[in-house]
Amino acid sequence: MSSFVYYKFRSQREPLRVTFDGTGISIFDLKREIILANKLGDGTDFDLSVYNPDTNEEYEDDSEILSRSSSVVARRKPPAKPGRGTGARYVSARAPAPLASISATSPASRKAVGANDQKRLQTTQ
Amino acid sequence: EPVDQSDYLEFIALGGGNEVGRSCHIINYRGKTIMLDAGVHPALNGLSALPFYDDYDLSTVDVLLISHFHLDHAASLPYVMTHTDFKGRVFMTHPTKAIYRWLLSDYVRVSAISSNDASTLYTDADLNASFERIEAIDYHSTTEVDGIKFTAYHAGHVLGAAMYFIEIGGIKILFTGDYSREEDRHLNVAEVPTERPDILITESTYGTSTHQPRAEKETRLLSLITKTILNGGRCLLPVFSLGNAQELLLILDEYWQNHPELDGIPVFYASSLARKCLAVYQTFINMMNDSIRKKFRDDNSNPFQFKHIRSLKNLERFDDLGPCVMVASPGMLQNGVSRELLERWAPEAKNALILTGYSVDGTLAKQILNEPSEFASITGGGIKVPRRLYVEEISFAAHVDYKQNAEFIDLVNAPNIILVHGEQTNMSRLKSALLGKYKDLRLTENEVKVFNPRNSEELRLPFRGVKRAKIVGS
């Protein structure tokens, strides 16, 4: 049976969905699917973040599993280092980022969005 | 001393910050939001080519002003109007709107061909639906929308290009868009508005480099063309279909008129888009410069009805038998006719490739300037095309160089300058040059501040002085 996770780019009006098998999908795979489905290229020219739409918290840990039928907000943003967007990591599909080994998956490991982001996020909802 | 939050003007480049491509800037002041341009990046595809729209709540935008029809300034407009929460009003000049429609339906068609499924940004239906909602304005007439006032001035650059002089809550802003100050065969040069703005947002495409004088450039171009065809070679001039293509065609038509000995050598332009839009050019001659209007009156013939240049509908109809001059789109050799001809002609040393526009990083036009011995074929599969043809850049890009930009900046005399539309190095060189130029004014009341924000980086400028002065005065 196919499962879905719904996502919406912050600026977009209509939500889209990612299809997978099983009861959940890792943030890593979700980001990879979003990049491929939207033909975002090699990923070097942007960073991709996904957020919980209710709390506006970013899912920072790529190994975190999102249960099926959840919704996320996706955000394509300029790379912190020009030409070295972290989007590339998901396209080349290497192992999930090592964040999980540094700190356990807990709400504390997610960085809250900044004040301005918060303002913009809320108004986008 | 802390300033009231409402006294900050917020500027954010969602695109065109330290890059050329996908121009889009947001200004917010006192609860009013203006968006300037909505472009795509020519070196990127699909959603990746968009400005970073996720970084701003587009539902808050009141007014969107489009400076001109070029794709890097206008091609994401249908996306913004049909796929985001944007609800604002959209303005552009009459000629821009006339050409925009042709240009974008061509863009929809080309992107549908070049990407292997339907992941294009928008459809023809989206384009049509949004087109009806665009409001066309005249140069020099002021429009007011809910406390936001703006006026379009001539910007040179291309037919219909506008600079916008904007006023919100007592703060005045001039946005140049892409602009040129050198008179060519058909356009008005960019005007200097009579009022002094508080902020100037200016392009910085050419940074601190200097253009060769126009007469010298034309001589170089025409002698290279003559030499190549006398040698039995073919000349390929990749152009963006609209803008400097029309200028080049005027130059070539005049040269062939004055040189009957070249009669047997065909000059083609291979762009169905340019052909369709010639009617628009013919219609808007009244918005062009004095010399072309005079020519139109005196000769009683339309300068855009070329006498020595033939339009080529497609390459199947082209008998590639000998020397010729081919003006073909697209300008950066990404795909299409110019790319196909380049791959056909590149192996022969007697042929010439003449790049007359600005070549964006990441495109073949930019790479081939380094004269590689081979380049990748568009047909894929790792096929390489040997390059032996002669490559030369003779820029007719209608952008200001350092001298022209610096002179204009002096005339406009704004205390705050925000640089946009320039690759990182060019932009930072321009910033240093300007700061050096105005260094004696530092820490005086006439200090000139120069900013070169990156994409999505928020710039906040305090304007408390203006408000205080107003209150005192009233």
Ligand SMILES: [Zn+2]
């Ligand atoms: Zn332009």
Ligand SMILES: [Zn+2]
């Ligand atoms: Zn431009």
